[in-house]
Amino acid sequence: MNYFSSDFKLGILGGGQLGKMLLTETRKFDIQTLVLEPSEEAPARYSCNGFYKGSLMDFDTVYQFGKMVNLLTIEIENVNLDALDKLEEEGLPIYPSPKTLRLIQNKGKQKDYYVSNDIPTSPHQRFVDLNDLRNALAKDELEFPFVWKCAQFGYDGNGVKICRSALDLVKLPDVECIAEEMVPFKNELAVIVARSVSGEVKTYPVVEMEFHPEANQVEYVICPARIDEKVAQKATEVALKVSEAFHHVGLLAVEMFQTENDEILVNEVAPRPHNSGHYSIEASYTSQFENHLRAILNLPLGNTDSKVAGIMVNLVGEEGFSGQVVYENIEKIMAINGVTPHIYGKRETRPFRKMGHVTIVNEDMTEARRIAEEVKNSIRVISSPLTPKGGI
Numbered sequence: 292m293n294y295f296s297s298d299f300k301l302g303i304l305g306g307g308q309l310g311k312m313l314l315t316e317t318r319k320f321d322i323q324t325l326v327l328e329p330s331e332e333a334p335a336r337y338s339c340n341g342f343y344k345g346s347l348m349d350f351d352t353v354y355q356f357g358k359m360v361n362l363l364t365i366e367i368e369n370v371n372l373d374a375l376d377k378l379e380e381e382g383l384p385i386y387p388s389p390k391t392l393r394l395i396q397n398k399g400k401q402k403d404y405y406v407s408n409d410i411p412t413s414p415h416q417r418f419v420d421l422n423d424l425r426n427a428l429a430k431d432e433l434e435f436p437f438v439w440k441c442a443q444f445g446y447d448g449n450g451v452k453i454c455r456s457a458l459d460l461v462k463l464p465d466v467e468c469i470a471e472e473m474v475p476f477k478n479e480l481a482v483i484v485a486r487s488v489s490g491e492v493k494t495y496p497v498v499e500m501e502f503h504p505e506a507n508q509v510e511y512v513i514c515p516a517r518i519d520e521k522v523a524q525k526a527t528e529v530a531l532k533v534s535e536a537f538h539h540v541g542l543l544a545v546e547m548f549q550t551e552n553d554e555i556l557v558n559e560v561a562p563r564p565h566n567s568g569h570y571s572i573e574a575s576y577t578s579q580f581e582n583h584l585r586a587i588l589n590l591p592l593g594n595t596d597s598k599v600a601g602i603m604v605n606l607v608g609e610e611g612f613s614g615q616v617v618y619e620n621i622e623k624i625m626a627i628n629g630v631t632p633h634i635y636g637k638r639e640t641r642p643f644r645k646m647g648h649v650t651i652v653n654e655d656m657t658e659a660r661r662i663a664e665e666v667k668n669s670i671r672v673i674s675s676p677l678t679p680k681g682g683i
């Protein structure tokens with residue numbers, strides 16, 4: 292198949308920042324793309340060859356979109372899977388496969404899959420709704436503390452709550468959910484595995500994640516993780532095992548916990564480019580986005596090694612500001628060597644909304660970490676004075 296400067300069309304479900312960054316690579320290779328996305332204002336709207344506004348959960352919309360392309364991929368997991376099943380039956384290559392997406396879309400099914408494939412993960416119980424969970428508590432089949440997670444459609448921490456007592460249950464939505472044993476972890480790690488259609492596999496170095504204590508969003512992603520070589524090896528092996536178990540094609544980001552006694556437990560996976568791999572655009576020989584493309588098009592995978600130490604800082608909307616976004620001090624951070632901001636192209640900021648990220652690269656990790664903190668303390672994602680607090 293000739294993908295380059297040809298009539299071949301790659302379809303992407305979702306037009307957010309991940310789609311936008313993937314499109315940088317399709318532009319580089321001159322591969323045509325069509326994007327389906329519900330929001331007209333989406334970050335990916337300009338860099339694709341065709342932008343289609345429509346619901347990713349609607350059977351007909353997704354099916355008709357699939358009929359226009361030669362290969363389909365996703366940048367978000369929440370898409371209509373019945374439409375993907377039908378398209379796949381009719382011969383359209385879809386990566387990741389609808390079967391994998393079905394397992395991953397539901398955290399209960401995802402966790403069960405780890406258990407049945409002998410992949411280390413924290414013990415869990417599944418519940419059809421909140422009442423089911425309350426009954427388990429009443430019968431002492433479940434005990435505090437535990438981590439509640441909604442089974443479907445939770446993202447960026449909004450579907451997760453640490454429950455220490457009955458008080459914590461009050462505000463939980465009444466949806467299908469799981470309760471996980473709380474893991475006392477030293478570190479949150481992630482490994483991105485690239486696996487091509489023909490089974491070529493490469494892994495990116497282990498990264499270490501630091502979370503914002505309130506927003507529950509990643510604050511720094513540090514590559515390579517500052518951990519023992521043995522632990523890094525174990526994490527890589529576990530990630531490879533997960534990718535094998537899913538027969539995954541494309542990128543699989545495997546999020547893991549390093550426990551206090553250096554066990555590795557899989558938390559969850561994302562079957563696509565991931566926030567934990569954004570550093571790779573500047574720090575690696577081949578970015579995660581380029582390798583996702585290479586993997587799904589069955590091209591040789593690129594070198595996943597890093598050229599330099601890389602740290603990524605998420606740019607999230609500051610609390611108390613809503614409206615037309617302003618990146619305060621962006622010139623100041625751009626004056627520092629090795630600092631590159633990525634602005635996703637969302638016009639409006641809201642508290643904790645992911646608006647962009649900044650990558651810091653340096654030969655020396657300690658220096659990179661110092662600069663990352665300087666960046667974090669300098670740049671602010673706020674709104675213009677015309678739209679103060681409570682604005683549009």
Ligand code: ADP
Pocket residue numbers: 413438440445446447448449450451471472473474475479502507546558559
């Ligand atoms: P999301 O899909 O919203 O990213 P995660 O499952 O990754 O949700 O959980 C968000 C965060 O909550 C994790 O990064 C971790 O900090 C914490 N967390 C999740 N599961 C557990 C657990 N079993 N034990 C302790 N902390 C957890």
